[in-house]
Structure formats: structure tokens, C-alpha cells
Amino acid sequence: MDYEAFFTGHLNRLHIEGRYRVFAELERIAGAFPRARYHLDGKVRDVTVWCSNDYLAMGQHPTVIEAMQDAIGAQGSGAGGTRNISGTNTLHAALERELAALHDKPAALVFTSGYVANETTLQTLGAMLPGCELYSDASNHASMIAGIRHSGAVRKIFQHNDVAHLERLLAAADPATPKIVAFESVYSMDGDTSPIGEICDVAHRHGALTYLDEVHAVGMYGDHGGGVAEREGVLDKVDILQGTLAKAFGVVGGYIAASEATVDFVRSCGSGFIFTTSLPPAIAAASLASIRHVRSHPELRVRHQERAATLKRRLAAAGLPVMPSTTHIVPLSVDDAALCKQASDLLLERHAIYVQPINYPTVPRGTERLRLTPTPLHSDDDMTRLIAALQDVWATLGLGLRQAAE
Numbered sequence: 307m308d309y310e311a312f313f314t315g316h317l318n319r320l321h322i323e324g325r326y327r328v329f330a331e332l333e334r335i336a337g338a339f340p341r342a343r344y345h346l347d348g349k350v351r352d353v354t355v356w357c358s359n360d361y362l363a364m365g366q367h368p369t370v371i372e373a374m375q376d377a378i379g380a381q382g383s384g385a386g387g388t389r390n391i392s393g394t395n396t397l398h399a400a401l402e403r404e405l406a407a408l409h410d411k412p413a414a415l416v417f418t419s420g421y422v423a424n425e426t427t428l429q430t431l432g433a434m435l436p437g438c439e440l441y442s443d444a445s446n447h448a449s450m451i452a453g454i455r456h457s458g459a460v461r462k463i464f465q466h467n468d469v470a471h472l473e474r475l476l477a478a479a480d481p482a483t484p485k486i487v488a489f490e491s492v493y494s495m496d497g498d499t500s501p502i503g504e505i506c507d508v509a510h511r512h513g514a515l516t517y518l519d520e521v522h523a524v525g526m527y528g529d530h531g532g533g534v535a536e537r538e539g540v541l542d543k544v545d546i547l548q549g550t551l552a553k554a555f556g557v558v559g560g561y562i563a564a565s566e567a568t569v570d571f572v573r574s575c576g577s578g579f580i581f582t583t584s585l586p587p588a589i590a591a592a593s594l595a596s597i598r599h600v601r602s603h604p605e606l607r608v609r610h611q612e613r614a615a616t617l618k619r620r621l622a623a624a625g626l627p628v629m630p631s632t633t634h635i636v637p638l639s640v641d642d643a644a645l646c647k648q649a650s651d652l653l654l655e656r657h658a659i660y661v662q663p664i665n666y667p668t669v670p671r672g673t674e675r676l677r678l679t680p681t682p683l684h685s686d687d688d689m690t691r692l693i694a695a696l697q698d699v700w701a702t703l704g705l706g707l708r709q710a711a712e
């Protein structure tokens with residue numbers, strides 16, 4: 307086989323489809339969020355970032371930076387081993403206690419990323435529960451799909467957020483078979499939420515465990531930032547809650563929170579937990595500082611929601627095709643891969659605004675979009691400049707506008 311020809315042939319097809327991935331090289335500037343420096347071909351420009359998942363700008367919060375710096379000064383860079391062999395730090399233990407408390411669960415377990423938390427937990431449970439069946443929402447994230455596939459368990463996909471469809475699938479199964487229902491609270495590309503309580507009730511009626519990915523909700527919803535399940539008062543219905551330290555908490559790492567036995571089981575049997583070096587102590591320290599800050603500052607969540615609502619209202623008033631999100635995620639439809647990339651390029655070149663195009667396979671073909679993520683630090687002026695820039699780009703590319711709302 308001509309391997310090089312195979313690789314370049316595939317890449318050429320991505321170029322032709324307009325969905326070849328080009329990474330924008332950024333240099334972040336602590337204290338200047340949402341401003342960053344954009345590097346291209348040896349040139350540097352200041353840009354405004356409108357697509358960061360550092361949703362609350364905690365990645366640049368002085369308290370978080372200081373906690374990280376202090377821990378590095380005190381303990382050095384790496385953890386020094388896997389959790390089992392010299393790599394369990396007092397800061398990991400403190401972080402797991404904090405996460406358990408945040409979600410009102412008896413225990414928690416930290417992984418090197420949210421992806422690994424999903425993949426490892428679902429793979430381990432799906433493979434080890436005898437005859438396990440995994441019920442997966444059609445819009446679930448790639449990391450859950452990977453875990454479910456690799457578990458070898460029987461996989462059943464229910465229509466997105468369709469409780470009746472889930473119920474039909476569960477009712478058709480052998481009641482004695484172990485089952486897990488896996489879904490998300492906030493779907494990160496559409497910005498919609500799931501009926502958590504209803505899904506959990508149906509799952510439990512049929513003897514299934516519930517597994518909820520709250521990656522796009524932890525830190526941002528609920529009185530203490532425990533997620534949408536906290537906001538809805540249904541934390542007790544979620545058997546396993548999964549989250550990330552990398553989005554609203556602004557650091558890196560992932561976790562699950564669940565019963566003592568569930569957490570101990572994944573700790574003891576999960577390959578992706580066991581056979582990898584644990585997170586650096588400074589990461590744990592920064593995460594702890596971030597969670598504690600976010601838990602005790604509900605006004606951050608109020609401001610975040612206000613910014614998102616304001617942006618949605620202003621986009622709609624300008625006739626821009628904002629999608630019907632009910633969360634802090636603000637997607638704008640373009641519905642064409644090449645145009646979506648061009649819109650993003652024009653925003654950057656003409657207006658110093660950075661919004662990454664979202665193309666297949668992250669979203670279905672024909673639903674390509676620009677995904678805006680307003681944070682508490684995006685000002686009214688930032689929004690004014692963004693909307694003027696979008697209007698220019700929409701006119702330049704001949705993209706459709708809607709009747710202005712309001």
C-alpha cells in the first residue's frame with residue numbers, strides 16, 4: 307500500500323468539502339480575557355475570542371493562577387506516577403472530596419480529561435456488568451460513544467431527548483439485564499438541555515443505572531454550580547455524574563461523582579484510570595481553587611446567563627440566524643461547510659474576531675454553524691463590534707438574514 311498517497315488523498319477530500327481543520331494559533335494573555343494574540347505566518351494580531359470553552363474565564367483568574375504557581379513552587383511539575391504507584395497526591399484526594407461535595411455524592415474520581423472519564427467509565431461498566439446494555443442519546447459526545455463501543459456491550463440509541471422512545475426500547479428488553487442510560491445535560495453544539503428527571507425516572511423504572519455528562523453545565527448551573535441536575539433538584543436521580551475541570555473551571559482533567567462502590571469499582575477496574583500518570587499536583591490545586599471560587603460566587607452564573615441572553619436578543623434583533631438555544635451556548639446557522647469556514651476567515655481577517663467554524667463530524671452535514679460562547683467578561687461594546695462584523699460578513703457572503711426579531 308502507498309500509505310502517503312492514502313493519507314494525502316483523504317486530506318484532499320477534506321479540503322474539497324471545506325472541512326479541513328485549520329487550528330488558529332493563539333497566545334493567551336492572562337488578565338486580558340477575552341483578548342488574545344493570534345499568530346499566522348510570523349505575524350501577530352490582537353483578536354477577541356468568541357468561542358472559548360473557558361466559559362467563566364477562570365483559566366485566568368488570579369486565585370487560580372496563584373494556586374497553581376504555589377503548588378508548582380512547593381511540589382514541582384509532575385505527579386511522579388500513576389495513582390497506584392507513587393502518583394496519588396494529597397491534592398488529588400482533596401479535589402475528589404470537593405467534587406463529591408459539589409455534586410452531593412459520597413465519592414468522586416479524577417481522570418486526566420473529561421474524555422477519558424467518559425470513555426473509561428462507560429467502557430469499564432459496559433464490559434464488566436454481565437450482559438450489559440447501553441442506552442445512548444443520539445446526540446451524545448464522541449467520548450461516550452467511544453466508551454460504549456469499546457465496552458462491547460449491546461448499544462441502543464434513543465432519539466435525542468425522546469423519553470417515550472427510550473421507554474419503548476427499555477420496555478422491550480429483558481428486565482433482568484443490567485442497563486445504563488447515558489446522556490448529557492447541556493448539548494454543546496445546539497445549546498439545548500435534556501429532561502434529566504424524566505429520563506432518570508424512566509431508566510429507574512426499568513432497572514437501569516443513569517449516567518449524566520454535565521461537562522457543559524458544571525460550574526454554570528445550580529445554586530453552587532453543581533450543574534443542571536442541581537438546578538432541577540434531581541441530583542439524587544443521577545447515579546453517575548460526569549464532568550470536566552477544563553471548561554467552566556478553566557484548568558484540565560475530568561471526573562465522575564457517584565456512590566462509594568461505583569467509584570471504587572471504576573478506580574479498581576478502569577484501564578484508562580489505572581494505567582496513566584495522574585494529573586500534576588498544580589493542576590489539582592488550581593482546580594480546587596477554581597471550584598471553591600465558582601461554588602461560592604453565584605453572581606458569576608447570573609452574569610454569564612445575562613450575557614448569553616443579551617447576545618441572543620441582539621443577534622435576533624439584527625436578523626442574524628441565531629439557533630434556539632436555552633443555555634449559554636449561542637450557535638448561528640450557516641448550514642454549509644465552505645461558507646462557514648469563509649465566514650470564520652473573514653471575521654478574523656477583517657474584524658479581528660475569532661470564532662471557529664463548526665463542521666462535520668462535530669455536527670451533521672448541512673447544519674454547519676458558528677458557535678458563540680459569551681462569557682461574563684464579554685462587554686456590550688464587544689457585542690456591538692461582533693454584530694457589526696457578522697452583518698458585514700453575512701452581506702459579503704450573501705448569507706440569509708431573518709426578519710429582525712422584536
Ligand SMILES: *Cc1c(COP(=O)(O)O)cnc(C)c1O
Nearest residue numbers: 419420421447494521550552560
Ligand atoms: C469537551 C467534552 C468532553 C470532554 O471533556 P474534556 O475535559 O475536554 O476531555 C466530554 N463531553 C462533552 C459533552 C464535551 O463537550
